[in-house]
Amino acid sequence: MxxxxxxxxxxxxAASLLSLxxxxxxxxxxxxxxxxxxxxxxxxxxxxxxxLKDTVEMLIEQQNAEGGLLGRQLEAVxxxxxxxxxxxxxxxRELLAQEEVDVIxxxxxxxxxxxxxxxxxxxxxxxxxxxxxxxxxxxxxxxxTGAAPNQQAIPAVNYLMNNIGVxxxxxxxxxxxxxxxxxxxxxxYLKSHGVADxxxxxxxxxxxxSDWQNIVSEIKAFGxxxxxxxxxxxxxxxxxxxxxxxxxxxxxxxxxxxxxxxSVGEQExxxxxxxxxxxxxxxxxxxxxxxxxxxxxxxxxxxxYTGDDMAVTNDPMEAHYIGFNMWAEAVRKxxxxxxxxxxxxxxxxxxxxxxxxxxAMMPNHHITKPVLIGEIQDNGQFSIVWETPSTVAGDAWSDxxxxxxxxxxxxxxxLSCGNYxxxxxxxxxxxxx
Amino acid sequence: MKIPPCLRWLLxxxxxxxxxxxxxxxxxxxxxxxxxxxxLASLDAASYARMDGAIEAIVASGDERSRGWLEALLGGKxxxxxxxxxxxxxxxxxxxxxxxxxxxxxEALGEMSRRELDRIGINNALRGQLQSVLAVLDLRVxxxxxxxEAARDLLGRVDEAMVVPLQGLLEDEADAEVSxxxxxxxxxxxxxxxxxxxxxxxxxSLNPEARAALSSAARSDDPALAEAASSALADxxxxxxxNSGLETLYFGLSLxxxxxxxxxxxxxxxxxxxxxxxxxxxxxxLGAYTTWAMQQLLPGQSGLALVLSIPxxxxxxxxxGIAIERGVxxxxxxxxxxxxxATFGVSLILQQLVRxxxxxxxxxxxxxxxxxxxxxxxxxxxxxxxxxxVLGFALLVFAGLMLVMRRTRxxxxxxxxxxxxxxxxxxxxxxxxxxxxxxxxxxxxxxxAGVALSQLTNVGPNLGQxxxxxxxxxxxxxxxxxxxxxxxxxxxxxxxxxxxEPWAGAVLAKILVLVFIILFIQKRPRGLxxxxxRAAEG
Numbered sequence: 001m002x003x004x005x006x007x008x009x010x011x012x013x014a015a016s017l018l019s020l021x022x023x024x025x026x027x028x029x030x031x032x033x034x035x036x037x038x039x040x041x042x043x044x045x046x047x048x049x050x051x052l053k054d055t056v057e058m059l060i061e062q063q064n065a066e067g068g069l070l071g072r073q074l075e076a077v078x079x080x081x082x083x084x085x086x087x088x089x090x091x092x093r094e095l096l097a098q099e100e101v102d103v104i105x106x107x108x109x110x111x112x113x114x115x116x117x118x119x120x121x122x123x124x125x126x127x128x129x130x131x132x133x134x135x136x137x138x139x140x141x142x143x144x145t146g147a148a149p150n151q152q153a154i155p156a157v158n159y160l161m162n163n164i165g166v167x168x169x170x171x172x173x174x175x176x177x178x179x180x181x182x183x184x185x186x187x188x189y190l191k192s193h194g195v196a197d198x199x200x201x202x203x204x205x206x207x208x209x210s211d212w213q214n215i216v217s218e219i220k221a222f223g224x225x226x227x228x229x230x231x232x233x234x235x236x237x238x239x240x241x242x243x244x245x246x247x248x249x250x251x252x253x254x255x256x257x258x259x260x261x262x263s264v265g266e267q268e269x270x271x272x273x274x275x276x277x278x279x280x281x282x283x284x285x286x287x288x289x290x291x292x293x294x295x296x297x298x299x300x301x302x303x304x305y306t307g308d309d310m311a312v313t314n315d316p317m318e319a320h321y322i323g324f325n326m327w328a329e330a331v332r333k334x335x336x337x338x339x340x341x342x343x344x345x346x347x348x349x350x351x352x353x354x355x356x357x358x359x360a361m362m363p364n365h366h367i368t369k370p371v372l373i374g375e376i377q378d379n380g381q382f383s384i385v386w387e388t389p390s391t392v393a394g395d396a397w398s399d400x401x402x403x404x405x406x407x408x409x410x411x412x413x414x415l416s417c418g419n420y421x422x423x424x425x426x427x428x429x430x431x432x433x
Numbered sequence: 434m435k436i437p438p439c440l441r442w443l444l445x446x447x448x449x450x451x452x453x454x455x456x457x458x459x460x461x462x463x464x465x466x467x468x469x470x471x472x473l474a475s476l477d478a479a480s481y482a483r484m485d486g487a488i489e490a491i492v493a494s495g496d497e498r499s500r501g502w503l504e505a506l507l508g509g510k511x512x513x514x515x516x517x518x519x520x521x522x523x524x525x526x527x528x529x530x531x532x533x534x535x536x537x538x539x540e541a542l543g544e545m546s547r548r549e550l551d552r553i554g555i556n557n558a559l560r561g562q563l564q565s566v567l568a569v570l571d572l573r574v575x576x577x578x579x580x581x582e583a584a585r586d587l588l589g590r591v592d593e594a595m596v597v598p599l600q601g602l603l604e605d606e607a608d609a610e611v612s613x614x615x616x617x618x619x620x621x622x623x624x625x626x627x628x629x630x631x632x633x634x635x636x637x638s639l640n641p642e643a644r645a646a647l648s649s650a651a652r653s654d655d656p657a658l659a660e661a662a663s664s665a666l667a668d669x670x671x672x673x674x675x676n677s678g679l680e681t682l683y684f685g686l687s688l689x690x691x692x693x694x695x696x697x698x699x700x701x702x703x704x705x706x707x708x709x710x711x712x713x714x715x716x717x718x719l720g721a722y723t724t725w726a727m728q729q730l731l732p733g734q735s736g737l738a739l740v741l742s743i744p745x746x747x748x749x750x751x752x753x754g755i756a757i758e759r760g761v762x763x764x765x766x767x768x769x770x771x772x773x774x775a776t777f778g779v780s781l782i783l784q785q786l787v788r789x790x791x792x793x794x795x796x797x798x799x800x801x802x803x804x805x806x807x808x809x810x811x812x813x814x815x816x817x818x819x820x821x822x823v824l825g826f827a828l829l830v831f832a833g834l835m836l837v838m839r840r841t842r843x844x845x846x847x848x849x850x851x852x853x854x855x856x857x858x859x860x861x862x863x864x865x866x867x868x869x870x871x872x873x874x875x876x877x878x879x880x881x882a883g884v885a886l887s888q889l890t891n892v893g894p895n896l897g898q899x900x901x902x903x904x905x906x907x908x909x910x911x912x913x914x915x916x917x918x919x920x921x922x923x924x925x926x927x928x929x930x931x932x933x934e935p936w937a938g939a940v941l942a943k944i945l946v947l948v949f950i951i952l953f954i955q956k957r958p959r960g961l962x963x964x965x966x967r968a969a970e971g
Contacts, residue, residue: 042785044895046793164557175940205939208899210890211691213684213820214934224641226649241795241891249807249817255561256589273799279557289552296548309528375556377509379526385481385556 032075033068033337035060036095038106038116038127043083044208048237048267048316049108052130053078055317056105058305059324069331077101081112088112089119096123102337103128103327105320110134110178117142124339128327130319132262132284134181138396138409138418141339143346144366145323145359146316147285148394149185153232155371156260156283157186159386160230161193164258168199168229170219175204179234182262186232188400199227209239212246220250223257231259240264241272244280254279254375265314269380277376285355285369286318287382292356312380322359322367325351347412357391364409364418366394469496469537473520476506477513477553484559492566500570502536507563511536512550521550565590569598572615577608584614589642591622621646629658636665639676639813644669676814681931687820689927690827691889693920694882695900696907697831700919701875702754704908705851706868708762709773712780713904714897716876719753720746720883721892722787725796736801739884746884747877753783754876758869780897787894795893804888823885830881831920837874838916847871851914910950912960922961926950 037056039049060074068074077099081088088107095101096119103126107113110133120127120141132147160166171186173179183202190200201222203215223229235243240261247259260281266288288299298321303311330346331337350360359367368391374382397407397419406423410416417427472494476487488506491499501522505511510523512533520536530544555563564586571583591599599615606612617638623631624646632650635643647669650662695717702710720742727742728735757779765772804822807815838844849857850867858864886896907926911918926946933942957963 041793042788044898046788047795047893047895050793203938206943208895209939210899211684211688211930213687213817214681214931215939217680217684218935220641224645224648226645226647226652238795238891238893238895242889245800245819245889246817249805249819251807251815255557255564258557267794270794270797273797276805279560291551293548303529377526379509381526383509383552383554385554 030072032073033070033331034075034077034099034101036099036101036104036106037076037078038081038088038091038095038104039108040083041078041080044237045083045108045112051267051314052105052108052316052320054306055302055320056324058301059321061305062301063324063328069328070335070337085109085112085115089115092116092119092125092127093123096120096125102126102339103342105130105323107131108316109176111176113142114177126327126339126342128320128323130316130323132315134178135185135394135396135398136181136401136404138364138366138411140343140365140411140416140418142365143323143326143361144394144396145319145326147369147371148366148396149182149398150395151285151369151371151392152262152283153182153186154189155388155392156262156281156373157189157232159283159373160232160258160260163386164230165228166230166258167195167227168201168222168225169195170201170203170222170229170231171234172203172205172215172219172231173234174209174236174239175206176236179204179236182234183232185398185400192400205235205239207236207239209235210242212243213250216243216246216250216252219257220252223252229257231257233259233261234263235261236263237268240268244272244277247280248276254281260373265316266312266380266382267314269376270312272380274376274380275378278378280376281373281385282376282382283371283373284315284382285371286315286353287372287374287384288313289374289377289381289383290355290372292354294352294356295354298354318354322351322353326359326361326367343411344413359391362393363412364394364396365411366396368393468494469498470520472496472499473502473511473513473536474518476511477520477551481556481559484555485562488559488562488566498537498539500567503563503567505536506553506555507560507567509552509554511553513553514545515549515551521545523550561590565595569595572599572602572611577611580606580608580611581614584611584618587618588614588640589618589621589645591618593622596622617643624650624662627653627655627658629655629661632658632661632665637668637672639669639672639811641813673813676811679810680814681935682928683816683820685928685931686924687817687824687927688931689924690820690824691886692903692907692927693923694823694827694830694885695879696904696911696919696923697827697834697916698875698878698882699904700908700911700914700916701834701878702872703905704914704916704919705847706871706875707769707851708872709769709776710757710762710875711773711777711901712757712783712897713876713879714899714901715780715783716750716753716879716897717883717886717900718783718787718894718897719750720880721798721887721896722791722796722883723749723880724884724887725798725892728799735799736803739801739804739888742884743881746880748880750880750883751873751877754879755869755873757876758872762872763865763868780901784894784897793894795891798887798892800888819888823889826881826885830878831916834874834878835916843867843870843874906947906950909954910960912962912964914964915960915962918960918962 037053039053040046041050041053057076060076063069064073077095079091079095081091092104095104105128107116107129108131113129116127117139121139125141127142128145129142130145132152135148169190171183173183187200219231258281260283262283264282265284299313302313303309326346326349329349329351330342334341334345346361347363348361350358353359355370357370359369361367370391371388372384373386374384377383396409397404399405406421407419408422409418410420420427472491475490476484491502502511505522510526512523513520521533521542522536524532524534530546533542533545534540535542568583568586571579574580596619599619603612603615606615616634617640620631620634621643624635635647647662647666651659651666653659699713702708723746724739724742727738727745731738761775761779762772765775800819804819807817808821809815846862846867849862850864854864907923908919910926911922930942930946933945937945
């Protein structure tokens with residue numbers, strides 16, 4: 001699966017000879033910078049993660065075409081953790097200990113990230129994690145380029161509350177850590193805004209749930225009590241397709257009971273006929289329909305790279321785009337790929353995002369992002385109906401949960417702590433779960 | 434947020450009255466283009482809040498093209514060319530380059546890319562407004578079906594400005610159903626205004642909008658109104674109880690029919706032949722992918738493709754089944770553990786083959802028109818059509834399979850070989866051939882299940898995995914080797930699951946069903962309908 005390095009370097013030698021002429025031999029002698037890619041290419045998560053592997057490979061190819069980094073070429077090292085959470089840890093170890101990669105881009109599910117975490121910390125690696133997640137975590141070695149709850153869930157709920165006038169809430173999710181933590185935060189947030197207990201319905205379903213008849217009919221009944229109702233969906237992956245189909249078939253119109261989803265993007269919609277879903281919402285930090293030139297360039301490059309005219313882009317891809325550019329910028333700034341120096345250099349680095357603004361790396365290893373709310377269109381795209389006036393900085397520790405609201409994360413010296421308790425004044429505050 | 438100026442609805446009526454007058458001379462065309470352009474420009478420039486007014490201006494203009502504009506706006510297809518400022522309607526908005534026509538003249542402008550165009554976006558509130566505007570227009574067409582649809586759309590959407598025109602329409606309406614719906618729509622509006630008299634006309638209505646209006650009236654500060662609404666609501670709840678019982682039964686049967694479909698092929702290969710085939714789910718996946726491939730071959734004819742993929746799915750899965758039988762299973766006869774492991778390997782290989790060969794991403798299988806939506810029994814109860822079809826299909830497949838097993842030579846030979854292989858062989862039955870045919874039959878039925886599932890769930894490499902455990906569960910519960918057992922087990926497990934789900938939650942309901950089966954098997958190890966006779970004891 002991994003092309004031999006001899007083959008790779010000879011190809012690059014040829015490439016750099018072509019592009020750089022006489023200067024080439026001196027440059028090609030240096031070892032390439034190794035970029036590890038830790039995304040599932042088989043198993044359940046392959047549906048979402050394969051495109052992320054391709055994205056990083058495309059970014060590497062583009063970087064190499066521009067002459068690489070620090071005069072060295074980049075080389076992708078791809079491993080397949082096969083949607084198997086413990087295997088993620090082993091593969092991460094293989095990347096860091098055997099392949100000695102300089103940086104890793106990878107993971108999708110929170111459980112896989114949790115499994116990789118101790119390895120990356122032990123071997124002092126760098127991991128860029130591109131997916132929206134539940135927060136409540138900050139590691140010295142991980143950079144979270146996806147959204148924290150305050151960059152997705154909370155603004156979406158605010159939009160529903162203030163712009164649509166929603167009073168009754170269904171929190172529906174898949175039964176695992178991300179939806180449970182997010183719903184806990186949302187439940188606390190809604191109650192702090194005066195929503196009564198009986199106006200919140202929480203529902204969990206197993207992974208890959210396919211029979212939604214009962215739940216959708218319950219939602220319908222819950223929504224016909226005379227108060228404006230909305231569904232906040234943290235339903236993950238595949239289960240969304242039958243869920244949305246059932247919504248369409250039971251005639252739940254977005255005008256009556258809008259569903260706002262946090263895990264449904266362009267990629268997931270490719271499996272659905274979206275005509276009955278027009279108007280249902282999703283909250284992300286990027287949509288393929290964003291009208292900026294950088295975005296169109298990115299889409300064109302992606303379509304050319306995949307050779308598929310119908311290929312779609314999505315939010316985690318943008319997160320990798322930002323993460324990769326931030327890392328490259330930090331390497332340039334540090335003048336080396338040494339992990340410790342890159343880690344320090346990257347804080348404060350700011351690179352363009354695809355929505356026409358800039359993303360900056362914060363001291364808590366989260367980035368600034370705009371929050372966009374989009375409505376599903378009949379062509380499987382989203383039309384943006386609302387966005388935050390400026391970017392929002394990711395918050396590692398939620399302000400709405402007991403035990404977590406006193407914590408802050410700041411990896412700059414002298415604090416250098418991921419869970420500093422401002423009340424106790426000490427590092428190593430409580431872990432919340 | 435809904436405060437549209439009162440004039441809008443009168444103007445909407447004007448629009449239709451004016452249409453005949455709109456026949457115009459060539460000379461007027463230019464002037465008209467200018468007004469059209471400015472109307473559309475005001476749509477484009479405004480924020481969502483102000484687009485409200487721009488839409489009214491379009492309705493008020495009486496322009497004969499306005500309906501087309503509003504529909505294009507509703508579909509997100511009304512766009513502006515960035516450079517020239519020309520308004521265009523996008524005909525097809527998938528892919529990178531879209532065919533467009535000029536919004537004002539209807540002249541085809543060839544293809545334009547997304548980059549050149551600016552979409553005029555709307556949000557849910559505006560979508561609701563547009564739908565009401567279009568629905569009011571639809572109330573005047575000749576087609577009764579369209580009028581009913583429009584009247585139903587207006588339920589719960591009636592606002593102050595619409596009352597007078599709608600009352601006018603109600604008087605002229607010939608169709609009883611449309612009149613009833615309109616009267617209800619108006620009554621809901623009156624109730625929202627606090628008119629207690631309206632409750633009478635809503636009493637007994639099962640419509641969710643009527644119920645929502647009554648529920649909010651029941652919470653109102655006026656005690657008389659609240660009480661009247663509560664008692665009307667109590668009556669409705671009474672009626673709904675029967676409805677919800679029927680609904681749960683239907684949900685259960687439809688989940689059960691999916692289980693039966695998934696398990697019935699297994700009932701043959703596992704139940705009758707005794708082969709533990711872990712790749713059974715992947716054979717279903719092949720059936721589902723056949724449906725997808727068929728739809729790719731026949732673009733735009735999803736219905737025909739679906740019908741054709743029934744035999745095609747059967748064939749593809751049956752051939753794959755034969756390959757598995759010849760390639761793996763025949764060498765492992767009588768070694769169930771090794772068969773289990775080997776077929777599990779086959780299932781992984783098939784999954785990964787689809788991932789690398791086709792795509793790891795799910796494929797879109799379009800539901801044909803006649804399978805989407807639902808069949809309305811009464812206003813509180815409607816049965817989703819796709820599941821109704823699948824239920825019927827499952828029963829058909831079951832009946833067909835029973836026929837094959839009971840009435841054909843193949844069925845006879847299969848039963849003979851499974852009961853006593855040596856005896857059957859000595860009577861001149863070619864046991865190996867029967868093995869192949871049986872396995873092919875079981876696999877083919879799995880393919881049929883896949884075709885049906887493509888209408889309900891994801892078509893992706895993981896499709897089979899989600900059903901394999903359930904299938905084994907149904908076969909074991911029903912009694913190994915008994916097709917009737919599979920049918921009864923599948924349907925009853927479906928119903929049990931759906932009855933438990935509302936109060937136990939989906940996760941717990943699944944666990945409870947599993948626990949129930951384990952306890953049941955402890956009591957009756959051979960399942961619901963055990964095989965009787967000497968063959969069963971071997």
